[in-house]
């Protein structure tokens with residue numbers, strides 16, 4: 001009886017010791033992350049280099065005017081990031097109802113064969129993606145919702161040293177929130193009557 005009790009105590013202690021590491025054991029983080037776009041959080045810094053770095057230079061291009069997005073339009077985004085000597089990269093991008101909001105808006109879609117996927121409505125890497133000349137390019141789409149409003153594209157991009165570990169050699173930065181204004185044009189407000197539309201284009 002005494003032996004069994006010792007075993008139980010040992011098992012209990014092992015579980016206790018492992019508890020803080022549970023999230024590391026349970027999920028392979030390198031195969032994508034989500035819910036890390038809030039700029040009041042530590043984001044990637046929880047496990048990689050602790051603070052965002054301005055050395056990771058991020059630029060974003062869109063194929064349409066972000067101040068006048070008709071409902072349900074699909075917009076293509078091209079995000080480029082750069083860090084000297086970066087080997088691999090990963091990303092978490094979301095469109096939220098407000099800056100640092102919690103609610104996803106519209107639909108994000110990764111470009112086919114881009115190495116990106118959707119996780120909890122957000123864009124992320126399927127596995128670390130190889131950089132080319134210390135640079136990475138991500139292509140993805142956002143389909144606007146039906147409801148008018150201002151929404152915010154925001155996220156974090158990590159440029160890693162490629163050693164397959166989460167360490168301070170993996171440098172990241174915020175994608176500063178970008179406002180997406182979904183607006184119904186006046187002719188669409190008139191129930192989309194095509195005669196109004198054709199007058200516009202005369």
Ligand code: HEC
Pocket residue numbers: 023024027028029030031033036043044045046047048088089090091092128129156157158160161162163164165166170
């Ligand atoms: C809770 C911890 C945690 C957070 C937060 C986290 N990661 Fe990681 N990441 C890991 C771990 C652990 C690994 C190592 C490999 C694995 O997951 O098995 C890793 C590895 C990576 C790698 C490969 C790095 C290399 O040098 O080989 C990339 C890229 C990556 N993560 C991207 C991200 C991005 C982007 C974010 C933030 C948006 C992020 N991670 C946030 C835990 C985390």
